[in-house]
Amino acid sequence: MTGVVSPADWAPVALTLKLALVTTAILLVLGTPLAWWLARTKSRLKAGIEAAVALPVVLPPTVMGFYLIVLLGPHGWIGGPWESLGWPRLVFSFPGMVIGSVLYSLPFAVQPLTQSFAVLGDRPLEVAASLRSSPWDRFFTVVLPLSRPGLLTATVLAFAHTVGEFGVVLMVGGNIPGRTQVVSTAIYDHVEMMEYPQAYGLSAAMVAFAFLVLLVLYTLNGRTGARP
Protein backbone atom coordinates (compact mmCIF):
# COMPACT_ATOMS: atom_id res chain seq x y z
CA MET A 1 0.00 0.00 0.00
CA THR A 2 3.03 2.27 0.41
CA GLY A 3 2.85 3.26 -3.23
CA VAL A 4 -0.82 4.08 -3.06
CA VAL A 5 -1.06 5.79 0.30
CA SER A 6 0.94 9.00 0.62
CA PRO A 7 3.38 9.13 3.56
CA ALA A 8 1.42 11.86 5.29
CA ASP A 9 -1.60 9.55 5.38
CA TRP A 10 0.06 6.85 7.48
CA ALA A 11 -0.94 8.57 10.70
CA PRO A 12 -4.69 8.21 10.02
CA VAL A 13 -4.14 4.64 8.86
CA ALA A 14 -2.37 3.76 12.11
CA LEU A 15 -4.99 5.54 14.21
CA THR A 16 -7.79 3.80 12.35
CA LEU A 17 -6.28 0.39 13.03
CA LYS A 18 -5.65 1.25 16.68
CA LEU A 19 -9.22 2.50 17.11
CA ALA A 20 -10.64 -0.60 15.43
CA LEU A 21 -8.53 -2.98 17.52
CA VAL A 22 -9.39 -1.32 20.84
CA THR A 23 -13.06 -1.06 19.90
CA THR A 24 -13.26 -4.70 18.83
CA ALA A 25 -11.59 -5.89 22.01
CA ILE A 26 -13.99 -3.89 24.18
CA LEU A 27 -16.98 -5.03 22.14
CA LEU A 28 -16.07 -8.71 22.54
CA VAL A 29 -15.64 -8.36 26.27
CA LEU A 30 -18.87 -6.40 26.75
CA GLY A 31 -20.86 -7.85 23.88
CA THR A 32 -20.40 -11.53 24.76
CA PRO A 33 -22.18 -11.43 28.14
CA LEU A 34 -24.83 -9.10 26.72
CA ALA A 35 -25.43 -11.45 23.78
CA TRP A 36 -25.53 -14.45 26.12
CA TRP A 37 -28.11 -12.73 28.27
CA LEU A 38 -30.19 -11.78 25.22
CA ALA A 39 -30.02 -15.32 23.86
CA ARG A 40 -31.07 -17.00 27.12
CA THR A 41 -33.31 -14.57 28.94
CA LYS A 42 -37.05 -14.79 29.25
CA SER A 43 -37.16 -11.29 30.74
CA ARG A 44 -39.68 -8.80 29.41
CA LEU A 45 -36.86 -6.32 29.08
CA LYS A 46 -35.38 -8.37 26.27
CA ALA A 47 -37.22 -6.69 23.37
CA GLY A 48 -36.37 -3.23 24.71
CA ILE A 49 -32.68 -4.02 25.09
CA GLU A 50 -32.56 -5.64 21.67
CA ALA A 51 -34.13 -2.57 20.10
CA ALA A 52 -31.67 -0.29 21.89
CA VAL A 53 -28.73 -2.39 20.71
CA ALA A 54 -30.01 -2.21 17.13
CA LEU A 55 -30.50 1.58 17.16
CA PRO A 56 -27.10 2.41 15.59
CA VAL A 57 -28.11 0.37 12.53
CA VAL A 58 -30.98 2.70 11.72
CA LEU A 59 -29.95 6.05 13.22
CA PRO A 60 -27.94 8.54 11.16
CA PRO A 61 -24.42 8.69 12.63
CA THR A 62 -24.89 12.42 13.09
CA VAL A 63 -27.64 11.80 15.63
CA MET A 64 -25.38 9.55 17.66
CA GLY A 65 -22.49 11.92 17.21
CA PHE A 66 -24.59 14.84 18.39
CA TYR A 67 -25.78 13.07 21.54
CA LEU A 68 -22.27 11.89 22.30
CA ILE A 69 -20.87 15.42 22.03
CA VAL A 70 -23.59 16.61 24.36
CA LEU A 71 -23.04 13.80 26.85
CA LEU A 72 -19.25 13.65 26.73
CA GLY A 73 -18.65 17.38 26.43
CA PRO A 74 -17.30 19.46 29.34
CA HIS A 75 -20.83 20.22 30.52
CA GLY A 76 -22.40 16.84 29.67
CA TRP A 77 -23.77 14.28 32.09
CA ILE A 78 -20.72 12.13 31.56
CA GLY A 79 -18.11 14.62 30.44
CA GLY A 80 -18.83 17.05 33.30
CA PRO A 81 -18.19 14.67 36.22
CA TRP A 82 -15.36 13.08 34.24
CA GLU A 83 -13.48 16.36 33.85
CA SER A 84 -14.21 17.43 37.40
CA LEU A 85 -12.23 14.34 38.46
CA GLY A 86 -9.31 15.84 36.62
CA TRP A 87 -9.32 13.39 33.75
CA PRO A 88 -8.58 14.56 30.21
CA ARG A 89 -11.41 15.74 27.98
CA LEU A 90 -13.37 13.02 26.21
CA VAL A 91 -14.59 14.85 23.14
CA PHE A 92 -12.05 15.38 20.35
CA SER A 93 -9.84 12.71 21.88
CA PHE A 94 -9.06 9.03 21.32
CA PRO A 95 -11.03 7.77 24.38
CA GLY A 96 -14.10 9.67 23.14
CA MET A 97 -13.73 8.08 19.72
CA VAL A 98 -13.51 4.65 21.34
CA ILE A 99 -16.73 5.26 23.28
CA GLY A 100 -18.47 6.42 20.12
CA SER A 101 -17.16 3.48 18.08
CA VAL A 102 -18.16 0.94 20.70
CA LEU A 103 -21.72 2.23 20.75
CA TYR A 104 -21.91 2.57 17.01
CA SER A 105 -20.57 -0.93 16.27
CA LEU A 106 -22.37 -2.64 19.16
CA PRO A 107 -25.09 -4.30 17.05
CA PHE A 108 -22.51 -5.70 14.65
CA ALA A 109 -20.86 -7.60 17.49
CA VAL A 110 -23.91 -8.44 19.59
CA GLN A 111 -26.29 -9.65 16.90
CA PRO A 112 -24.15 -12.45 15.41
CA LEU A 113 -23.19 -13.57 18.92
CA THR A 114 -26.81 -13.64 20.09
CA GLN A 115 -27.75 -15.61 17.00
CA SER A 116 -25.12 -18.25 17.48
CA PHE A 117 -25.79 -18.56 21.23
CA ALA A 118 -29.50 -18.95 20.55
CA VAL A 119 -29.14 -21.78 18.03
CA LEU A 120 -27.03 -23.76 20.50
CA GLY A 121 -30.09 -24.57 22.58
CA ASP A 122 -30.08 -26.12 26.04
CA ARG A 123 -28.90 -29.59 25.17
CA PRO A 124 -25.10 -29.09 25.00
CA LEU A 125 -25.27 -27.25 28.32
CA GLU A 126 -27.30 -30.00 29.94
CA VAL A 127 -24.92 -32.62 28.65
CA ALA A 128 -21.96 -30.70 30.03
CA ALA A 129 -23.71 -30.22 33.37
CA SER A 130 -24.34 -33.96 33.59
CA LEU A 131 -20.60 -34.38 33.05
CA ARG A 132 -19.78 -32.28 36.14
CA SER A 133 -19.09 -29.08 34.25
CA SER A 134 -19.83 -25.89 36.21
CA PRO A 135 -21.60 -22.95 34.53
CA TRP A 136 -18.37 -21.02 33.80
CA ASP A 137 -16.64 -24.16 32.66
CA ARG A 138 -19.55 -24.92 30.33
CA PHE A 139 -19.38 -21.46 28.85
CA PHE A 140 -15.70 -21.69 28.00
CA THR A 141 -15.45 -25.35 27.01
CA VAL A 142 -18.76 -25.82 25.23
CA VAL A 143 -20.51 -22.55 24.39
CA LEU A 144 -17.55 -20.58 23.03
CA PRO A 145 -16.06 -23.41 20.92
CA LEU A 146 -19.47 -24.21 19.45
CA SER A 147 -20.07 -20.51 18.71
CA ARG A 148 -16.87 -20.02 16.75
CA PRO A 149 -18.56 -18.90 13.54
CA GLY A 150 -20.58 -16.32 15.47
CA LEU A 151 -17.50 -15.10 17.34
CA LEU A 152 -15.56 -14.80 14.13
CA THR A 153 -18.37 -12.89 12.43
CA ALA A 154 -18.74 -10.58 15.41
CA THR A 155 -15.00 -9.87 15.55
CA VAL A 156 -14.63 -9.20 11.87
CA LEU A 157 -17.77 -7.12 11.53
CA ALA A 158 -16.99 -5.03 14.61
CA PHE A 159 -13.47 -4.39 13.35
CA ALA A 160 -14.45 -3.65 9.77
CA HIS A 161 -17.39 -1.52 10.76
CA THR A 162 -15.21 0.60 13.03
CA VAL A 163 -12.67 1.03 10.25
CA GLY A 164 -15.47 2.10 7.95
CA GLU A 165 -17.28 4.54 10.22
CA PHE A 166 -17.32 8.21 9.46
CA GLY A 167 -20.02 10.34 11.00
CA VAL A 168 -19.53 9.50 14.65
CA VAL A 169 -15.73 9.72 14.62
CA LEU A 170 -15.95 12.95 12.69
CA MET A 171 -18.23 14.56 15.24
CA VAL A 172 -16.84 13.08 18.44
CA GLY A 173 -13.21 13.05 17.30
CA GLY A 174 -13.20 16.30 15.43
CA ASN A 175 -10.96 15.11 12.58
CA ILE A 176 -7.84 16.71 14.04
CA PRO A 177 -4.89 15.69 11.83
CA GLY A 178 -2.33 13.66 13.74
CA ARG A 179 -4.63 13.26 16.76
CA THR A 180 -8.13 12.17 15.84
CA GLN A 181 -8.07 11.92 12.09
CA VAL A 182 -8.87 8.46 10.77
CA VAL A 183 -8.83 7.16 7.21
CA SER A 184 -12.45 7.94 6.40
CA THR A 185 -12.20 11.52 7.65
CA ALA A 186 -8.82 11.95 5.96
CA ILE A 187 -10.40 11.01 2.64
CA TYR A 188 -13.09 13.58 3.29
CA ASP A 189 -10.44 16.24 3.86
CA HIS A 190 -8.53 15.29 0.72
CA VAL A 191 -11.66 15.57 -1.38
CA GLU A 192 -12.56 18.90 0.21
CA MET A 193 -9.14 20.21 -0.70
CA MET A 194 -9.26 18.71 -4.19
CA GLU A 195 -6.35 16.37 -3.40
CA TYR A 196 -7.74 13.65 -5.59
CA PRO A 197 -4.61 11.47 -5.91
CA GLN A 198 -4.40 11.07 -2.13
CA ALA A 199 -8.13 10.45 -1.93
CA TYR A 200 -7.80 7.82 -4.65
CA GLY A 201 -4.99 6.11 -2.76
CA LEU A 202 -6.76 5.94 0.60
CA SER A 203 -10.09 4.98 -0.95
CA ALA A 204 -8.55 2.17 -2.96
CA ALA A 205 -6.80 0.92 0.17
CA MET A 206 -10.12 0.96 2.03
CA VAL A 207 -11.92 -0.96 -0.71
CA ALA A 208 -9.14 -3.55 -0.82
CA PHE A 209 -9.15 -3.85 2.96
CA ALA A 210 -12.92 -4.24 3.24
CA PHE A 211 -13.02 -6.83 0.48
CA LEU A 212 -10.16 -8.79 1.98
CA VAL A 213 -11.77 -8.84 5.43
CA LEU A 214 -15.11 -10.03 4.11
CA LEU A 215 -13.42 -12.61 1.91
CA VAL A 216 -11.57 -14.03 4.91
CA LEU A 217 -14.79 -14.05 6.94
CA TYR A 218 -16.85 -15.85 4.32
CA THR A 219 -14.08 -18.33 3.59
CA LEU A 220 -13.61 -19.25 7.24
CA ASN A 221 -17.31 -19.40 8.00
CA GLY A 222 -17.90 -21.43 4.88
CA ARG A 223 -15.36 -23.92 6.14
CA THR A 224 -16.72 -24.15 9.67
CA GLY A 225 -20.22 -24.26 8.22
CA ALA A 226 -19.38 -27.43 6.35
CA ARG A 227 -18.15 -28.90 9.58
CA PRO A 228 -20.27 -27.53 12.37
Added chain:
Amino acid sequence: MIWGTLRLVREGFSLDVRFDMPGQGLTALFGHSGSGKSTWLRCLGGLERGQGRVRIGDTCWQDDKVGIFVPAHRRPIGYVFQEASLFPHLNVRANLLYGWRRIDPQQRRVGLDEVVEWLGLSRLLARRPEGLSGGERQRVAIGRALLTSPELLLMDEPMAALDAEAKAEIMPYLEALHRRLSIPVIYVTHAVEEVARLADHMVQLRDGRVIAEGNALELLSGLHQQPAAGEEPGAVIEARIAAHDDVHHLTQLSLAGGLGLLAPRLASGEGGMVRVRIPAREVSLSLDVPQGSSILNILPGRIVATAEGDPGRVLVQLELEGVYGPGPRLLSRISRYSWDLLGLAEGMRVQAQVKSMGLARDDG
Protein backbone atom coordinates in the same frame (compact mmCIF):
# COMPACT_ATOMS: atom_id res chain seq x y z
CA MET B 1 -32.46 -46.55 47.44
CA ILE B 2 -33.76 -43.59 45.48
CA TRP B 3 -36.75 -42.03 47.10
CA GLY B 4 -38.71 -38.87 47.54
CA THR B 5 -41.57 -36.89 46.08
CA LEU B 6 -41.75 -34.62 43.06
CA ARG B 7 -44.36 -32.25 41.85
CA LEU B 8 -44.22 -30.09 38.78
CA VAL B 9 -46.99 -28.18 37.03
CA ARG B 10 -46.76 -27.02 33.46
CA GLU B 11 -49.30 -25.75 31.04
CA GLY B 12 -51.53 -28.72 30.27
CA PHE B 13 -49.40 -31.15 32.23
CA SER B 14 -48.58 -32.03 35.78
CA LEU B 15 -46.26 -34.52 37.40
CA ASP B 16 -47.04 -35.71 40.89
CA VAL B 17 -45.11 -38.73 42.09
CA ARG B 18 -43.95 -40.32 45.29
CA PHE B 19 -41.22 -42.85 44.72
CA ASP B 20 -39.03 -45.39 46.37
CA MET B 21 -36.85 -47.17 43.84
CA PRO B 22 -34.35 -49.91 44.58
CA GLY B 23 -30.70 -48.96 44.95
CA GLN B 24 -29.61 -51.62 42.51
CA GLY B 25 -30.61 -53.10 39.19
CA LEU B 26 -32.44 -51.37 36.39
CA THR B 27 -35.68 -49.56 37.09
CA ALA B 28 -37.75 -48.73 34.03
CA LEU B 29 -39.90 -45.61 34.04
CA PHE B 30 -42.47 -46.72 31.57
CA GLY B 31 -45.34 -44.85 29.92
CA HIS B 32 -46.39 -43.25 26.68
CA SER B 33 -45.05 -39.96 25.48
CA GLY B 34 -46.43 -37.13 27.55
CA SER B 35 -46.80 -39.30 30.64
CA GLY B 36 -44.09 -37.32 32.43
CA LYS B 37 -41.40 -39.95 32.59
CA SER B 38 -38.69 -37.83 30.96
CA THR B 39 -39.57 -34.83 33.09
CA TRP B 40 -39.25 -37.01 36.15
CA LEU B 41 -35.84 -38.22 35.04
CA ARG B 42 -34.73 -34.64 34.38
CA CYS B 43 -35.80 -33.69 37.90
CA LEU B 44 -33.77 -36.57 39.31
CA GLY B 45 -30.76 -35.41 37.32
CA GLY B 46 -31.16 -31.79 38.42
CA LEU B 47 -31.72 -30.59 34.87
CA GLU B 48 -35.17 -29.45 35.81
CA ARG B 49 -36.56 -28.37 39.13
CA GLY B 50 -39.80 -29.74 40.48
CA GLN B 51 -40.98 -29.31 44.01
CA GLY B 52 -40.39 -31.89 46.67
CA ARG B 53 -37.59 -34.09 47.81
CA VAL B 54 -35.04 -36.34 46.12
CA ARG B 55 -32.74 -38.58 48.11
CA ILE B 56 -30.34 -41.27 47.05
CA GLY B 57 -29.29 -43.44 49.96
CA ASP B 58 -28.23 -41.06 52.69
CA THR B 59 -27.55 -38.17 50.36
CA CYS B 60 -30.08 -35.44 49.80
CA TRP B 61 -30.18 -33.89 46.33
CA GLN B 62 -33.26 -31.82 46.82
CA ASP B 63 -35.39 -30.86 49.77
CA ASP B 64 -37.51 -27.78 49.34
CA LYS B 65 -38.40 -27.73 53.03
CA VAL B 66 -34.85 -26.89 53.94
CA GLY B 67 -33.92 -25.22 50.67
CA ILE B 68 -31.54 -27.82 49.31
CA PHE B 69 -31.11 -28.18 45.57
CA VAL B 70 -27.91 -29.74 44.33
CA PRO B 71 -27.29 -28.51 40.77
CA ALA B 72 -26.83 -31.08 38.02
CA HIS B 73 -23.06 -30.67 37.81
CA ARG B 74 -22.65 -31.54 41.49
CA ARG B 75 -24.76 -34.70 41.34
CA PRO B 76 -22.79 -37.91 40.85
CA ILE B 77 -24.95 -39.05 37.95
CA GLY B 78 -24.35 -40.37 34.49
CA TYR B 79 -26.94 -39.16 32.00
CA VAL B 80 -27.58 -40.66 28.59
CA PHE B 81 -29.85 -38.59 26.38
CA GLN B 82 -32.20 -39.78 23.71
CA GLU B 83 -30.53 -38.31 20.68
CA ALA B 84 -26.95 -37.66 19.73
CA SER B 85 -25.56 -35.55 22.51
CA LEU B 86 -21.86 -35.77 21.72
CA PHE B 87 -19.98 -32.49 21.57
CA PRO B 88 -19.45 -31.83 17.86
CA HIS B 89 -16.28 -29.82 18.47
CA LEU B 90 -14.52 -32.70 20.21
CA ASN B 91 -13.43 -36.05 18.87
CA VAL B 92 -14.57 -39.30 20.44
CA ARG B 93 -11.66 -39.51 22.85
CA ALA B 94 -12.12 -35.93 24.08
CA ASN B 95 -15.85 -36.55 24.41
CA LEU B 96 -15.20 -39.64 26.50
CA LEU B 97 -12.73 -37.82 28.73
CA TYR B 98 -14.80 -34.64 29.16
CA GLY B 99 -16.48 -35.82 32.35
CA TRP B 100 -13.63 -38.07 33.49
CA ARG B 101 -11.30 -35.05 33.69
CA ARG B 102 -13.78 -33.22 35.86
CA ILE B 103 -14.06 -35.69 38.68
CA ASP B 104 -11.74 -36.10 41.61
CA PRO B 105 -9.03 -38.61 40.59
CA GLN B 106 -9.68 -40.53 43.79
CA GLN B 107 -13.27 -41.08 42.76
CA ARG B 108 -12.40 -42.59 39.40
CA ARG B 109 -13.42 -46.20 39.51
CA VAL B 110 -13.15 -46.82 35.79
CA GLY B 111 -10.59 -45.79 33.18
CA LEU B 112 -10.65 -44.94 29.51
CA ASP B 113 -9.09 -48.21 28.39
CA GLU B 114 -11.65 -50.28 30.22
CA VAL B 115 -14.63 -48.40 28.81
CA VAL B 116 -13.15 -48.33 25.32
CA GLU B 117 -12.60 -52.04 25.37
CA TRP B 118 -15.97 -52.90 26.81
CA LEU B 119 -17.93 -50.73 24.38
CA GLY B 120 -15.72 -51.54 21.40
CA LEU B 121 -14.70 -47.93 20.78
CA SER B 122 -10.99 -48.26 20.00
CA ARG B 123 -11.50 -47.78 16.27
CA LEU B 124 -13.49 -44.62 16.86
CA LEU B 125 -11.29 -42.67 19.27
CA ALA B 126 -9.84 -40.23 16.76
CA ARG B 127 -13.10 -39.77 14.86
CA ARG B 128 -15.48 -36.85 15.05
CA PRO B 129 -19.06 -37.44 16.21
CA GLU B 130 -20.54 -36.36 12.86
CA GLY B 131 -18.96 -39.35 11.13
CA LEU B 132 -20.40 -41.93 13.51
CA SER B 133 -23.53 -44.02 13.08
CA GLY B 134 -26.40 -43.58 15.52
CA GLY B 135 -25.48 -46.73 17.40
CA GLU B 136 -21.83 -45.74 17.66
CA ARG B 137 -22.74 -42.32 18.99
CA GLN B 138 -24.93 -43.81 21.65
CA ARG B 139 -22.17 -46.21 22.67
CA VAL B 140 -19.80 -43.27 23.05
CA ALA B 141 -22.43 -41.39 25.05
CA ILE B 142 -22.85 -44.35 27.39
CA GLY B 143 -19.08 -44.67 27.78
CA ARG B 144 -18.76 -40.96 28.48
CA ALA B 145 -21.40 -41.18 31.21
CA LEU B 146 -19.78 -44.25 32.77
CA LEU B 147 -16.38 -42.54 32.83
CA THR B 148 -17.67 -40.10 35.44
CA SER B 149 -17.94 -43.11 37.79
CA PRO B 150 -21.54 -42.18 38.57
CA GLU B 151 -23.49 -43.39 41.58
CA LEU B 152 -26.67 -43.44 39.54
CA LEU B 153 -27.09 -43.87 35.80
CA LEU B 154 -30.04 -42.07 34.21
CA MET B 155 -31.03 -43.04 30.68
CA ASP B 156 -33.67 -41.12 28.77
CA GLU B 157 -34.98 -43.37 25.98
CA PRO B 158 -31.47 -44.13 24.78
CA MET B 159 -32.75 -46.25 21.92
CA ALA B 160 -35.80 -44.28 20.81
CA ALA B 161 -33.96 -42.40 18.08
CA LEU B 162 -32.19 -45.48 16.70
CA ASP B 163 -33.24 -47.68 13.81
CA ALA B 164 -33.80 -51.39 14.33
CA GLU B 165 -30.25 -52.29 13.36
CA ALA B 166 -28.67 -49.80 15.73
CA LYS B 167 -31.02 -50.95 18.49
CA ALA B 168 -29.85 -54.50 18.01
CA GLU B 169 -26.28 -53.21 18.22
CA ILE B 170 -26.82 -51.33 21.49
CA MET B 171 -29.08 -53.79 23.27
CA PRO B 172 -26.39 -56.29 24.29
CA TYR B 173 -24.40 -53.48 25.93
CA LEU B 174 -27.41 -52.29 27.87
CA GLU B 175 -28.14 -55.82 28.99
CA ALA B 176 -24.55 -56.26 30.07
CA LEU B 177 -24.75 -53.06 32.14
CA HIS B 178 -26.52 -55.17 34.72
CA ARG B 179 -23.66 -57.45 35.31
CA ARG B 180 -20.97 -54.81 34.91
CA LEU B 181 -22.38 -52.15 37.14
CA SER B 182 -23.16 -52.25 40.78
CA ILE B 183 -24.96 -48.91 40.56
CA PRO B 184 -28.67 -48.43 40.02
CA VAL B 185 -29.92 -47.49 36.58
CA ILE B 186 -33.12 -45.57 35.89
CA TYR B 187 -34.23 -46.11 32.35
CA VAL B 188 -37.02 -44.16 30.67
CA THR B 189 -38.83 -45.86 27.82
CA HIS B 190 -42.17 -46.20 26.10
CA ALA B 191 -41.28 -49.58 24.55
CA VAL B 192 -42.54 -52.60 26.46
CA GLU B 193 -39.96 -54.73 24.67
CA GLU B 194 -37.15 -52.73 26.29
CA VAL B 195 -38.74 -53.04 29.71
CA ALA B 196 -39.14 -56.78 29.18
CA ARG B 197 -35.53 -57.20 28.18
CA LEU B 198 -33.82 -54.85 30.57
CA ALA B 199 -35.83 -54.03 33.64
CA ASP B 200 -35.70 -55.61 37.06
CA HIS B 201 -38.08 -53.13 38.56
CA MET B 202 -40.61 -50.97 36.85
CA VAL B 203 -42.72 -47.90 37.48
CA GLN B 204 -45.53 -47.23 35.07
CA LEU B 205 -46.78 -43.71 34.55
CA ARG B 206 -49.85 -42.17 33.03
CA ASP B 207 -50.61 -38.46 32.90
CA GLY B 208 -47.91 -37.68 35.42
CA ARG B 209 -49.12 -40.23 38.00
CA VAL B 210 -47.77 -43.65 38.95
CA ILE B 211 -50.30 -46.31 37.96
CA ALA B 212 -48.27 -49.44 38.67
CA GLU B 213 -45.00 -50.24 40.34
CA GLY B 214 -43.10 -53.37 41.25
CA ASN B 215 -41.13 -56.30 39.94
CA ALA B 216 -40.89 -55.88 36.17
CA LEU B 217 -41.58 -59.52 35.29
CA GLU B 218 -44.60 -59.73 37.55
CA LEU B 219 -46.06 -56.47 36.34
CA LEU B 220 -45.46 -57.35 32.71
CA SER B 221 -47.05 -60.77 33.10
CA GLY B 222 -49.91 -59.87 35.41
CA LEU B 223 -53.55 -60.24 34.58
CA HIS B 224 -54.34 -56.61 35.23
CA GLN B 225 -51.34 -55.13 33.48
CA GLN B 226 -51.74 -51.76 31.83
CA PRO B 227 -50.50 -52.31 28.33
CA ALA B 228 -48.80 -49.40 26.63
CA ALA B 229 -50.43 -47.89 23.58
CA GLY B 230 -50.32 -50.29 20.67
CA GLU B 231 -49.11 -53.16 22.81
CA GLU B 232 -51.03 -56.34 23.54
CA PRO B 233 -51.09 -57.85 26.98
CA GLY B 234 -48.70 -60.73 27.35
CA ALA B 235 -46.43 -62.54 29.75
CA VAL B 236 -42.68 -62.32 30.12
CA ILE B 237 -40.98 -65.49 31.30
CA GLU B 238 -37.40 -66.32 32.06
CA ALA B 239 -35.80 -69.35 30.50
CA ARG B 240 -32.44 -71.03 30.17
CA ILE B 241 -31.03 -72.02 26.80
CA ALA B 242 -30.85 -75.83 26.83
CA ALA B 243 -29.71 -76.54 23.28
CA HIS B 244 -29.62 -75.15 19.76
CA ASP B 245 -31.03 -76.99 16.76
CA ASP B 246 -29.27 -75.50 13.75
CA VAL B 247 -31.01 -77.77 11.25
CA HIS B 248 -34.41 -76.37 12.14
CA HIS B 249 -33.10 -73.02 13.26
CA LEU B 250 -34.60 -73.46 16.71
CA THR B 251 -33.49 -73.13 20.29
CA GLN B 252 -34.68 -75.44 23.04
CA LEU B 253 -35.44 -73.45 26.19
CA SER B 254 -36.01 -74.89 29.59
CA LEU B 255 -38.48 -73.23 31.93
CA ALA B 256 -39.20 -73.60 35.62
CA GLY B 257 -40.80 -76.89 36.58
CA GLY B 258 -38.92 -78.83 33.95
CA LEU B 259 -40.94 -77.54 31.02
CA GLY B 260 -39.48 -77.05 27.57
CA LEU B 261 -40.17 -74.42 24.97
CA LEU B 262 -38.99 -74.21 21.35
CA ALA B 263 -38.06 -70.73 20.22
CA PRO B 264 -36.64 -69.32 17.00
CA ARG B 265 -32.82 -69.73 17.03
CA LEU B 266 -31.30 -67.38 19.61
CA ALA B 267 -27.86 -65.87 19.52
CA SER B 268 -26.82 -66.65 23.08
CA GLY B 269 -24.82 -69.72 23.94
CA GLU B 270 -26.17 -72.74 25.69
CA GLY B 271 -26.73 -72.24 29.39
CA GLY B 272 -27.48 -68.53 28.96
CA MET B 273 -30.57 -66.95 30.47
CA VAL B 274 -33.13 -65.30 28.23
CA ARG B 275 -36.43 -63.56 28.68
CA VAL B 276 -39.25 -64.37 26.30
CA ARG B 277 -42.39 -62.33 25.89
CA ILE B 278 -45.48 -64.30 24.84
CA PRO B 279 -48.42 -62.08 23.84
CA ALA B 280 -51.79 -63.29 25.13
CA ARG B 281 -53.26 -63.40 21.65
CA GLU B 282 -50.60 -65.93 20.62
CA VAL B 283 -51.75 -68.44 23.22
CA SER B 284 -54.85 -70.55 22.55
CA LEU B 285 -56.39 -73.16 24.83
CA SER B 286 -57.72 -76.66 24.32
CA LEU B 287 -58.97 -79.31 26.68
CA ASP B 288 -56.87 -82.14 25.26
CA VAL B 289 -53.51 -82.36 23.59
CA PRO B 290 -54.36 -81.63 19.97
CA GLN B 291 -53.26 -84.32 17.51
CA GLY B 292 -51.38 -83.57 14.35
CA SER B 293 -50.94 -79.87 15.09
CA SER B 294 -48.31 -77.77 13.41
CA ILE B 295 -47.90 -75.80 16.61
CA LEU B 296 -44.59 -76.59 18.26
CA ASN B 297 -45.29 -75.60 21.80
CA ILE B 298 -48.16 -77.22 23.61
CA LEU B 299 -47.86 -76.92 27.37
CA PRO B 300 -50.08 -78.23 30.15
CA GLY B 301 -51.45 -75.78 32.67
CA ARG B 302 -54.22 -74.82 35.00
CA ILE B 303 -56.47 -71.76 34.81
CA VAL B 304 -55.78 -69.59 37.84
CA ALA B 305 -57.64 -66.37 37.09
CA THR B 306 -59.54 -64.51 34.43
CA ALA B 307 -60.30 -60.95 33.53
CA GLU B 308 -62.72 -59.36 31.14
CA GLY B 309 -60.88 -58.13 28.10
CA ASP B 310 -62.38 -56.39 25.09
CA PRO B 311 -66.04 -57.14 24.50
CA GLY B 312 -66.43 -60.79 23.55
CA ARG B 313 -62.99 -61.76 24.83
CA VAL B 314 -61.59 -63.24 28.01
CA LEU B 315 -58.08 -62.82 29.30
CA VAL B 316 -57.04 -66.03 31.01
CA GLN B 317 -54.10 -66.50 33.33
CA LEU B 318 -52.63 -70.00 33.45
CA GLU B 319 -50.03 -71.56 35.61
CA LEU B 320 -48.03 -74.05 33.59
CA GLU B 321 -47.52 -77.43 35.21
CA GLY B 322 -44.19 -79.10 34.83
CA VAL B 323 -42.98 -82.50 35.79
CA TYR B 324 -41.06 -81.05 38.73
CA GLY B 325 -43.66 -78.57 39.90
CA PRO B 326 -45.33 -75.34 38.84
CA GLY B 327 -43.94 -73.55 35.82
CA PRO B 328 -44.24 -69.90 34.84
CA ARG B 329 -47.54 -68.13 34.32
CA LEU B 330 -48.88 -67.34 30.87
CA LEU B 331 -51.69 -65.16 29.61
CA SER B 332 -54.10 -66.29 26.95
CA ARG B 333 -56.72 -64.22 25.24
CA ILE B 334 -59.59 -66.24 23.81
CA SER B 335 -63.11 -65.42 22.73
CA ARG B 336 -65.94 -65.52 25.22
CA TYR B 337 -67.62 -67.91 22.79
CA SER B 338 -64.76 -70.43 23.02
CA TRP B 339 -64.66 -70.04 26.78
CA ASP B 340 -68.35 -70.97 27.02
CA LEU B 341 -68.17 -73.66 24.33
CA LEU B 342 -65.30 -75.46 26.07
CA GLY B 343 -66.94 -74.98 29.43
CA LEU B 344 -63.79 -73.46 30.92
CA ALA B 345 -63.60 -72.34 34.52
CA GLU B 346 -60.96 -71.33 37.03
CA GLY B 347 -59.04 -74.31 38.33
CA MET B 348 -59.49 -76.37 35.16
CA ARG B 349 -56.63 -78.07 33.41
CA VAL B 350 -55.97 -77.04 29.84
CA GLN B 351 -53.37 -77.32 27.12
CA ALA B 352 -51.85 -74.00 26.10
CA GLN B 353 -50.76 -73.73 22.50
CA VAL B 354 -48.14 -71.06 21.96
CA LYS B 355 -48.20 -69.90 18.37
CA SER B 356 -45.29 -67.48 18.45
CA MET B 357 -43.25 -65.45 20.85
CA GLY B 358 -40.94 -62.52 20.95
CA LEU B 359 -37.49 -62.63 22.34
CA ALA B 360 -37.33 -60.38 25.32
CA ARG B 361 -33.85 -60.78 26.70
CA ASP B 362 -30.88 -62.56 25.28
CA ASP B 363 -28.27 -62.42 28.00
CA GLY B 364 -25.41 -63.51 25.75
